[in-house]
Amino acid sequence: MIFGRSQRGKPPVEPVTLKILVAGGFGVGKTTLVGAVSEIRPLRTEELLTEAGRPVDDVSGVEGKHTTTVAMDFGRITLREDLVLYLFGTPGQERFWFMWDELSEGALGAVVLADTRRLEDCFAAIDYFERRSIPFVVGVNCFEGSARYPGETVRQALDLDEDVPLVMCDARDRESVKEVLIGVVQHAMTQAADRRRAVPT
Numbered sequence: 001m002i003f004g005r006s007q008r009g010k011p012p013v014e015p016v017t018l019k020i021l022v023a024g025g026f027g028v029g030k031t032t033l034v035g036a037v038s039e040i041r042p043l044r045t046e047e048l049l050t051e052a053g054r055p056v057d058d059v060s061g062v063e064g065k066h067t068t069t070v071a072m073d074f075g076r077i078t079l080r081e082d083l084v085l086y087l088f089g090t091p092g093q094e095r096f097w098f099m100w101d102e103l104s105e106g107a108l109g110a111v112v113l114a115d116t117r118r119l120e121d122c123f124a125a126i127d128y129f130e131r132r133s134i135p136f137v138v139g140v141n142c143f144e145g146s147a148r149y150p151g152e153t154v155r156q157a158l159d160l161d162e163d164v165p166l167v168m169c170d171a172r173d174r175e176s177v178k179e180v181l182i183g184v185v186q187h188a189m190t191q192a193a194d195r196r197r198a199v200p201t
């Protein structure tokens with residue numbers, strides 16, 4: 001049990017609330033992921049993709065996409081009665097990245113979504129979290145029609161540290177997304193424990 005708080009015979013406790021970011025390149029499925037698991041109607045800030053944006057908004061691979069996140073997505077999921085996650089989906093397009101610093105304030109960890117057809121699109125998100133020592137998990141969003149690669153191959157292509165978890169997922173599937181989110185919480189806890197051990201008392 002991650003938080004080790006015994007429930008036996010006690011009144012319900014105030015849940016621990018954690019903030020998790022959902023990042024990754026343009027159109028990789030961040031808004032879809034937050035919408036798939038959120039138990040409240042997710043807050044979205046979608047704007048129509050326009051003719052004017054066509055030269056910079058590369059929709060290849062997601063041709064059915066007509067909108068894009070301009071500020072953030074927000075959702076909530078109760079993983080256990082004493083553990084609630086607040087999800088903040090970031091905008092994928094570079095011109096909205098000034099939002100990221102604001103959104104990452106106080107975050108426990110992050111999911112970096114990746115699409116194997118456009119892996120390079122998530123490099124910037126990986127760099128961002130590595131530089132700030134924010135624990136993250138890479139979720140490979142398995143769009144149908146995209147080639148399936150072994151996790152090890154994707155890991156090498158992303159030049160990921162060995163201890164960064166990499167999981168295959170479907171951003172539209174609640175159970176699949178829950179697994180990814182549990183992975184983020186566990187990874188963040190492990191890293192925090194490692195850091196505590198590393199600091200001499």
Ligand SMILES: Nc1nc2c(ncn2[C@@H]2O[C@H](COP(=O)(O)OP(=O)(O)OP(=O)(O)O)[C@@H](O)[C@H]2O)c(=O)[nH]1
Pocket residue numbers: 025026027028029030031032033062064065067068069070090091092093141142143144170171172
């Ligand atoms: N086939 C398939 N389509 C998906 C999957 N995940 C997302 N989509 C579709 O891909 C498109 C992009 O999804 P979004 O959730 O808007 O992506 P996003 O990362 O929030 O995009 P931006 O905010 O613009 O960066 C949408 O049309 C989704 O319906 C998936 O796993 N499989």
Ligand SMILES: [Mg+2]
Pocket residue numbers: 030031032068069073089090091092
């Ligand atoms: Mg979005």
